[in-house]
Amino acid sequence: DAGVTQSPTHLIKTRGQHVTLRCSPISGHKSVSWYQQVLGQGPQFIFQYYEKEERGRGNFPDRFSARQFPNYSSELNVNALLLGDSALYLCASSLLIDTGELFFGEGSRLTVL
Amino acid sequence: AQTVTQSQPEMSVQEAETVTLSCTYDTSESDYYLFWYKQPPSRQMILVIRQEAYKQQNATENRFSVNFQKAAKSFSLKISDSQLGDAAMYFCAYTGYSTLTFGKGTMLLVSP
Numbered sequence: 001d002a003g004v005t006q007s008p009t010h011l012i013k014t015r016g017q018h019v020t021l022r023c024s025p026i027s028g029h030k031s032v033s034w035y036q037q038v039l040g041q042g043p044q045f046i047f048q049y050y051e052k053e054e055r056g057r058g059n060f061p062d063r064f065s066a067r068q069f070p071n072y073s074s075e076l077n078v079n080a081l082l083l084g085d086s087a088l089y090l091c092a093s094s095l096l097i098d099t100g101e102l103f104f105g106e107g108s109r110l111t112v113l
Numbered sequence: 114a115q116t117v118t119q120s121q122p123e124m125s126v127q128e129a130e131t132v133t134l135s136c137t138y139d140t141s142e143s144d145y146y147l148f149w150y151k152q153p154p155s156r157q158m159i160l161v162i163r164q165e166a167y168k169q170q171n172a173t174e175n176r177f178s179v180n181f182q183k184a185a186k187s188f189s190l191k192i193s194d195s196q197l198g199d200a201a202m203y204f205c206a207y208t209g210y211s212t213l214t215f216g217k218g219t220m221l222l223v224s225p
Contacts, residue, residue, distance in 0.1 A: 003157075033212070042204050042215030056212050090158065100146045100208035104158040
């Protein structure tokens with residue numbers, strides 16, 4: 001069975017640009033979460049979606065947005081990129097909501113120059 | 114707000130030895146889950162073990178076990194018979210039936 005897949009795996013952007021990251025959950029999983037992991041730190045929660053509705057949002061500016069599609073895949077969008085947005089962006093899916101048992105993708109490594 | 118603290122940035126262990134990684138957390142809730150996740154270099158994060166706070170019995174998964182001290186808000190991970198493949202960043206995480214809060218991680222080095 002396919003695990004959580006994310007694309008692209010690596011990308012380089014310049015300040016002010018926008019980026020779209022994509023995630024496909026494990027088949028049957030209806031919950032998708034996004035995390036930002038800065039080098040040397042633990043992942044920080046950005047968004048959680050369940051059944052296409054936003055169920056949680058972390059302490060991130062409005063430049064960050066996300067959505068979940070009818071097939072439960074998800075996109076994370078970041079506008080007006082800053083140098084500090086450079087990080088590994090992790091997508092995780094889960095069968096149930098709120099239990100914390102997440103299945104992670106390999107992440108999208110974003111570098112902002 | 115819940116916080117998770119891992120006070121050991123790095124730990125070293127020799128193959129076949131035992132190592133314990135520490136984690137403390139802060140919460141006012143009585144029911145919650147605790148986790149240890151493993152993140153190997155350039156590979157995806159995977160769940161190692163989970164503990165439900167209402168269960169007094171410590172969770173075990175093969176060579177991995179936890180020491181859960183609810184009153185002390187402590188949740189340590191013991192790895193027995195360490196193997197080279199155990200080398201990774203280990204994250205302690207907490208959820209009170211909402212989102213997952215991670216600690217900063219402990220890098221585990223395993224030497225032959």
